[in-house]
Amino acid sequence: MIRPSAALLEAVQTNCHIADARHAQDLSLCTFLLQIREFHRWERGLPLNAPLQRAEVGAWIAQREALWAELEAREFLRLPFDDDADGGEPFETAPLNAQLQAQGLVYGAGWAGARRPGFFLAELIELRAIEAEGLRVQLCGREWARGLFAPPAVLAGDTIVLRREAMARWLWEKFEVFGLKRAEGPFKAVAQAYDLERDFLAGLPRMLDEQAETLILHEIGEHRAGRRLGPAWGEMLLALDDRRTELLLRAVRDHLADLGTTLPALLERDEAVSLHFWFAGYDGVRRQLFPGLADAYRAWCDGLGTAALARACVTGERHFAEVAEQLLALWREHGAAAARPIETLLRAAAC
Incomplete structure (x- = not known):
């Protein structure tokens, strides 16, 4: 080495x-x-x-x-x-x-x-x-x-x-948090798929190999979203000096990336473990902006098929694309003076 x-x-x-x-x-x-x-x-x-x-x-x-x-x-x-x-x-x-x-x-x-x-x-x-x-x-x-x-x-x-x-250390952090309560949910499904509770280190290499592809799909989605939004999005993000607004803007872009690329690819490939893995990280402001996606995931877990998830991807991508265009229009017209209406729009952006 x-x-x-x-x-x-x-x-x-x-x-x-x-x-x-x-x-x-x-x-x-x-x-x-x-x-x-x-x-x-x-x-x-x-x-x-x-x-x-x-x-x-x-x-x-x-x-x-x-x-x-x-x-x-x-x-x-x-x-x-x-x-x-x-x-x-x-x-x-x-x-x-x-x-x-x-x-x-x-x-x-x-x-x-x-x-x-x-x-x-x-x-x-x-x-x-x-x-x-x-x-x-x-x-x-x-x-x-x-x-x-x-x-x-x-x-x-x-x-x-x-x-x-x-990535290995990030997954260990998630496993440690899960281990405190071992609650039902997406990460428990991931832990069972890789037998992590028996031996985390033994299951880790395969999890890294397989779920690295899920992370790559997200970054491909980020690339596509970046081309769609253009440089004005990054300028807006840098100029609006508010932590909450930054988190919401990033969540909107994440939704465009995942609803347009990551989740449709996982559904097409029928990669059940990777879907659980993705939803194990679906929390915070992203979930607040689109709680209906979690409902569609639960329907899939209950054996009702992927139709609800597929519909949620289409509906959600369309919604957040419209929200992104409205945000960019405010930014182009008013610049930094649009901070308050941008914040108001973001707080009302849930789908």
Whole structure:
């Protein structure tokens, strides 16, 4: 296994710490605690299911918060290049990756939210093309540097970045939450399909292989939604400085991606486990905006077939496409002054 240079590794991890220092406070307490536990396991090189000692984790968090306080005001570091003494800009990934890919490594940088940067450095497992969409998939393995927030899949330009190690940790978080009550519902169906309650680690590789395709379908849907909405959507998202509005805007786009691409593909392929997997993450503002989709899922679970789900996809996509057009019209006409009517429209956008 090729290890990145010490200078590059230190620079990327420092930038991860700076990003966390600036934005960890934006997380809800529940989300922060879940992410910090997994980050602790990753940094210590502990197995996913390693028991954590409260005192040890508490001391580590205190040290990390002290580091964040030291780094919060720092600028992001430029990244060392073999042939560039000045280094490269941290958000310009292409030049560095052109150098790293021959070494079996990949660097990622982007925005996890409208204003939240993220970075990682990982092993590159595979590059493959989705020619019909003009996209490629970048499959990443072991992560050498990462931040607190490590999304398992993102769309970066024309590249779907799938982080297999981050996905494994994300799935373990979901399993830990499920294990508190073992409630009936979609994740229990997933756990049974992969026999996770007997041995999570034994079932994990197959779950990663199969459900990575579900994440890729979502990112294909994001790509299609992005072409449909155009650059004005991103401009609107950045300009409207309100956390609740940002979440609702992202939920509208997610619905366009999943109702138009992900769910129809899973229904066509008759992939029952993947449908359960998708609905295991159907919560928060997305569910608030379209509660009828959960009703259609329950009808399917009750043995009434896929007709209700298929109808919900068609109805929901049409509805949220209309909502998106209304939002963009407000934005084009009024710009940032449209913040209040946009918020009003979003709060009334449920289907």
